[in-house]
Amino acid sequence: MIRLATANDLKAIKEIYDDARKFIASYGSPQWQNNYPNDEITLKDIKEKVLYVYEEKEVLGVMAVFDNEITYEYIEGTWLSNKPYKVIHRIATKKDKHHHGIAFKMIEFVFTDLKAKSIRIDTHKLNIPMQKLLDKLGFHYCGIIYLNQDDDKERLAYQKDI
Numbered sequence: 158m159i160r161l162a163t164a165n166d167l168k169a170i171k172e173i174y175d176d177a178r179k180f181i182a183s184y185g186s187p188q189w190q191n192n193y194p195n196d197e198i199t200l201k202d203i204k205e206k207v208l209y210v211y212e213e214k215e216v217l218g219v220m221a222v223f224d225n226e227i228t229y230e231y232i233e234g235t236w237l238s239n240k241p242y243k244v245i246h247r248i249a250t251k252k253d254k255h256h257h258g259i260a261f262k263m264i265e266f267v268f269t270d271l272k273a274k275s276i277r278i279d280t281h282k283l284n285i286p287m288q289k290l291l292d293k294l295g296f297h298y299c300g301i302i303y304l305n306q307d308d309d310k311e312r313l314a315y316q317k318d319i
Contacts, residue, residue: 158173158211158212158213158214159210159211159262159263159266159270160210160212161203161206161208161209161210161303162199162202162203162208162209162210162219163203164200164203166203166210167196167199167200167203167250169210169215170199170208170210170216170219171196171199171215173216173217173218173219173249173250173251173252173319174189174194174199174219174247174249176249176250176252177189177252178193179252180252180286181281181284184283184284184285184286185283186281186283186284187281187283187291187309188280188281188283188284188309191266194247202221202234202247207221208220208221208247209221209222209257209266211250211262211263211302215252216251216258217251218220218248218249218250218254218259218260218261218262218301219247219248219249219250220246220247220248220249220252220263221245221246221247221248221286222243222244222245222246222267222271223243223244223246224240224241224243224244224314225244226244226246226277227305228302228303228304229244229277229279229302229307229314230313231302231303232299232300232301232302233300233301233302234298234299234300234301234314235299235300236277236299236300236314236316237275237297237299237316237317237318238275238314238318239286239314239317240274240275241274241275242256242273242274242275242276242277242316243267243271243273243275243276243277244276244277244278245263245264245267245277245278246278248260248264248278251283252318255286260290261290261294261308264276264294268319273319274318274319275316275318275319276296276316276317277306277314277315277316278291278296278314278315278316279302279312279313279314279315280281280312280313280315281309281312281313282311282312282313286314287308291315291317294317295317296315296316296317297316297317298313298314299315299316300313300314301314302314
């Protein structure tokens with residue numbers, strides 16, 4: 158089941174994000190390091206009703222879904238389309254549940270239950286597992302976007318339309 162996250166889910170979400178940071182660091186990527194996403198961001202996402210959890214007796218996955226992304230206004234490349242889109246950020250699954258189809262189910266939820274006609278998502282160039290997942294799910298690589306941060310700004314941008 159996928160549902161909006163609540164403050165009661167914070168401990169489980171924090172564990173998933175902690176595991177994800179370790180996994181990302183294991184292949185040398187600076188993405189999500191320095192305690193990102195932190196409790197403050199997570200609680201803000203919960204309050205704004207943009208954070209979803211995948212649950213099967215316990216929380217196994219998490220993602221934030223937004224209606225737009227300011228950093229996507231400029232892309233070195235071309236977006237697949239200009240359809241109204243949803244953005245998925247901070248998607249992660251419990252470490253012992255990788256390759257169980259949870260991320261796939263969460264992304265499909267955005268199309269089916271949140272009625273997205275298009276999804277845009279970005280990832281670090283060193284995040285090969287996410288790139289492979291996006292390719293497998295039919296996302297198209299569109300170019301490079303730049304985050305509003307001091308360093309490690311460059312991200313690979315993907316889009317999928319239905």
